[in-house]
Amino acid sequence: MSAQRKTVLVTGATGKQGGALIQSLLSSPDTAGFNIIAVTRDVASSRALKLGANFNVSVVDGDLAQPEAIFQKVSPVWGVYSVQVNSDAEEQQGMAIVDAAVAHGVRHFVYSSGDRGGPEKSPINPTKVKNFAAKYRIENYLMERAAASPQKMTYTILRPVTFFENLTTDIHGKGFARMWxxxxxxKLQFVSTRDIGRIAAYSFMHPHDYRNVALTLVGxxxxxxxxxxxxxxxxxxxxxxxxxxxxxxxxxxxxxxxxxxxxxxxxxxxxxxxxxxxxxxxxxxxxxxxxxxxxxxxxxx
Ligand SMILES: NC(=O)c1ccc[n+]([C@@H]2O[C@H](COP(=O)([O-])OP(=O)(O)OC[C@H]3O[C@@H](n4cnc5c(N)ncnc54)[C@H](OP(=O)(O)O)[C@@H]3O)[C@@H](O)[C@H]2O)c1
Known part of the structure; x- marks a missing residue:
């Protein structure tokens, strides 16, 4: 039974989007079809321990600065969910995990990017926002590398708008509310991270329907x-x-x-x-x- 399961490697597993994807996969009737590998830099954190307590979730120690090392621990991987945090390393990390996925024969790659003006504008609009432009370049790199990959890796690009979850009770949430x-x-467009996770889960459950598409997600x-x-x-x-x-x-x-x-x-x-x-x-x-x-x-x- 477990030999037939598809292994999905989830980055950002202890975070909002990756965590929501795992919850969606776990609550789906199709959950038995997947082995979930949750990547974190701290396997002893309370979030990581909670994830690891689930029947088909394995928590793996890994840093997006070295994705190859993650794949060395868990190959073969059928699917990858890729998300990075905003930093100067975002672009390099986002591209490096595409390279590792191609090298390790991954079949379906889901990249959580961000909307840059809707379905027509996003593919041609890096914008002047640094982390939006990094996502634009990662998307293009993913499309090129997937098309040229020996396994003809398929991909789904998710382009969420602003998260409702920016509204928190702390100073960050209060600052966000004031800027809004x-x-x-x-008007500002919003989406819930739970919905992003739900749609990411659909893309792994129905990879053919989500093959080589980019979706703006807004609620x-x-x-x-x-x-x-x-x-x-x-x-x-x-x-x-x-x-x-x-x-x-x-x-x-x-x-x-x-x-x-x-x-x-x-x-x-x-x-x-x-x-x-x-x-x-x-x-x-x-x-x-x-x-x-x-x-x-x-x-x-
Ligand atoms: N906030 C918004 O409104 C919004 C809207 C659209 C797009 N986005 C994009 O969403 C992304 C952030 O996603 P999120 O909010 O779901 O993340 P998050 O909740 O902040 O969580 C970050 C996750 O990344 C992991 N991580 C960070 N650095 C890592 C590294 N070097 N190696 C391995 N794992 C690492 C953390 O894991 P550990 O700490 O356990 O290692 C954690 O699971 C950003 O790219 C942002 O631009 C945000």
Missing amino acids: EQMGDK DELTQTEAEVMFKAAVGSPMPMAPCPVASTVKFLLKGTVGDMFRWFESEGYGGDVAACRQLYPGMKDFKAWIEENKGQWLST
């Missing part, structure tokens, strides 16, 4: 003022926000990253089709559903 509020009437688009009404109704108090000067200073000081990103949200912005995405994936969370499910974190502070 500073966008005024310009809602709204201004902070519109969200504020739903937030207050769910939580009973206003959305906590950092003071205006703090948010403006952060945007100024981090102009190469957060600052450029918010400028891009205002001047160009994501191009997902909310209605089409929700039709394709019924149950895709909008803000109302997301805050209803997640309000507990504000109620307990």
Whole structure:
């Protein structure tokens, strides 16, 4: 039985998107078809230990700086889920895991990228946002390497918009809320990381249907003022926000990253089709559903 299982190597397994993918695979009726390899730099962390307690999840110590070393431990791998964090190493890490996947005969590669203006613009629009441009180059590298691979590796590129999960109770979440509020009437597109994980899981369960495609993933688009009404109704108090000067200073000081990103949200912005995405994936969370499910974190502070 286990010999027939497909091994899926999940990077970012202890994080939001990779974690959501694993939860989706584990809760699917098809879960028995997969051996899940969860990659982490710290196998002793509480998140890693929790993952490892699941029947078909093996936790493997690995660093995206050396993907070849990860494959040496776990080959053969049928599928790879690839996500990197925003850093100067993002592009190199994102390309290196493509190389390792090709070298180790991987059949299906799912790359979690980011939307850059919708399905038409994203393939031709690196943008001036550093980590968006890194994703643009990784996508192109993946497509080229997959097409030239001996195994004709297939790929799915997921292009999520902003995560609802940026709204946290800490200073990062408060800063994010204020920067969103500073966008005024310009709507921002959102998606829940649980939905990203769900769709990543579909792409491993139905690789033929998700063969060589790129999908913008979006669940809602709204201004902070519109969200504020739903937030207050769910939580009973206003959305906590950092003071205006703090948010403006952060945007100024981090102009190469957060600052450029918010400028891009205002001047160009994501191009997902909310209605089409929700039709394709019924149950895709909008803000109302997301805050209803997640309000507990504000109620307990
Ligand atoms: N936030 C948004 O609104 C948004 C929207 C679109 C796209 N994105 C993109 O989403 C990505 C981040 O995804 P996420 O939010 O799901 O991540 P996350 O929750 O921040 O988790 C990061 C994960 O990456 C792992 N990791 C970090 N450095 C590593 C390394 N050198 N080697 C191996 N593993 C490493 C961590 O594992 P360990 O610590 O256990 O090793 C952890 O599992 C970024 O590229 C960002 O641009 C974000």
